[in-house]
Amino acid sequence: MDRIKLMISMRSEIRPPSAAFTEKDMPDLTGKVFLVTGGSSGVGLELCRILYHRGGRVIVGGRSEKAFQSAADNIKANPASDLGNCPKGSLEFLYIDLSDLMTVKPAAQELLSKINRLDVVWYNAGVMIPPVGSKTKQGYELQWGTNVVSHFLLNRFLSPLQTKTAESAPANSVRTIWISSSAHHFAPDPYGINFGDINYEHSKKKPDPWMTYGQSKVGDVLCAFEYAQQVSAKGIVSLSLNPGNLKTNLQRHAGSIMRLFSFMLFPARLGALTELYAGFAPELTVKKGFVYIIPWGRIGPLNKRVRLGLEEYGTSKKLWAILVKETEKYM
Numbered sequence: 152m153d154r155i156k157l158m159i160s161m162r163s164e165i166r167p168p169s170a171a172f173t174e175k176d177m178p179d180l181t182g183k184v185f186l187v188t189g190g191s192s193g194v195g196l197e198l199c200r201i202l203y204h205r206g207g208r209v210i211v212g213g214r215s216e217k218a219f220q221s222a223a224d225n226i227k228a229n230p231a232s233d234l235g236n237c238p239k240g241s242l243e244f245l246y247i248d249l250s251d252l253m254t255v256k257p258a259a260q261e262l263l264s265k266i267n268r269l270d271v272v273w274y275n276a277g278v279m280i281p282p283v284g285s286k287t288k289q290g291y292e293l294q295w296g297t298n299v300v301s302h303f304l305l306n307r308f309l310s311p312l313q314t315k316t317a318e319s320a321p322a323n324s325v326r327t328i329w330i331s332s333s334a335h336h337f338a339p340d341p342y343g344i345n346f347g348d349i350n351y352e353h354s355k356k357k358p359d360p361w362m363t364y365g366q367s368k369v370g371d372v373l374c375a376f377e378y379a380q381q382v383s384a385k386g387i388v389s390l391s392l393n394p395g396n397l398k399t400n401l402q403r404h405a406g407s408i409m410r411l412f413s414f415m416l417f418p419a420r421l422g423a424l425t426e427l428y429a430g431f432a433p434e435l436t437v438k439k440g441f442v443y444i445i446p447w448g449r450i451g452p453l454n455k456r457v458r459l460g461l462e463e464y465g466t467s468k469k470l471w472a473i474l475v476k477e478t479e480k481y482m
């Protein structure tokens with residue numbers, strides 16, 4: 152019942168107004184370098200389509216080269232709409248399995264060996280409501296490990312290059328974007344992270360998968376917030392977003408009830424516009440600092456409990472310290 156009330160209160164995220172910032176607002180991206188994790192499907196693929204057809208060098212992080220090749224063929228054959236005749240960029244595959252922390256350092260090293268700038272990163276890959284008990288190679292709850300811990304570790308490796316890029320890039324153009332979800336509202340009480348047992352290893356009851364997915368999406372928000380506190384002064388914009396409710400492969404683990412609601416899902420391109428806005432809208436600045444973006448590209452409200460946790464209970468600092476400690480041995 153609470154969730155139904157919540158969904159009613161979120162109607163502008165569920166039935167968003169038209170996007171104000173679209174492909175046609177994009178500058179020529181020739182010479183810029185981008186990383187999109189999970190760019191071989193869904194929202195990430197549609198984002199890569201726009202970046203590529205605007206001339207960007209696009210690195211696609213994923214665990215299947217075959218899926219990347221098929222995405223790249225699709226992107227090259229089907230230009231983004233509204234772009235007119237633009238120079239094409241490039242698409243490159245970067246192997247990374249976010250459910251295995253051991254793959255993160257080699258991926259980061261490979262990436263850093265071939266690029267000398269990194270303009271915008273979208274930590275976009277994600278998994279939603281897999282069977283309860285699913286774990287990463289290192290034993291993290293699968294959504295927590297994939298959506299949060301691995302991206303956090305990857306960011307530790309990429310942060311120095313983004314900092315260096317920001318020294319000479321146009322102001323506010325270097326950005327780190329942590330993809331969250333409206334499901335962050337479903338995260339556990341009181342402030343969205345169950346700090347006593349993040350992986351729900353010790354709870355007697357099976358955790359609700361929506362709650363653990365929501366917790367992972369709060370994790371992304373807290374990382375974006377805390378990172379913004381650390382890097383705004385260095386010229387990096389760090390923010391988080393809900394891309395919108397979209398028809399993608401994300402629902403692969405959802406049961407028949409959720410499939411009944413599929414009529415409420417929008418084309419993945421619209422989610423890509425939310426991510427595009429976060430990556431390029433001129434009004435998002437280091438001065439403004441952390442913001443939370445909602446579909447299809449507007450500044451929106453965070454969940455009240457999550458906001459309170461950030462502002463009054465230092466949840467982002469606490470999480471950051473935990474993640475630094477836990478990822479140290481994979482550096």
Ligand SMILES: NC(=O)c1ccc[n+]([C@@H]2O[C@H](COP(=O)([O-])OP(=O)(O)OC[C@H]3O[C@@H](n4cnc5c(N)ncnc54)[C@H](OP(=O)(O)O)[C@@H]3O)[C@@H](O)[C@H]2O)c1
Nearest residue numbers: 189192193194248249250275276277332396397399400401
């Ligand atoms: N769709 C929605 O309605 C919605 C709503 C709110 C937020 N989001 C968020 O938007 C982001 C994009 O999701 P989407 O809707 O585009 O779903 P999607 O089509 O399933 O795309 C997710 C991508 O993440 C990749 N991925 C998953 N686990 C991975 C791993 N261990 N290592 C490397 N890559 C991995 C997937 O690759 P594989 O094919 O190899 O699994 C896939 O390319 C996610 O963070 C999601 O939480 C989506």
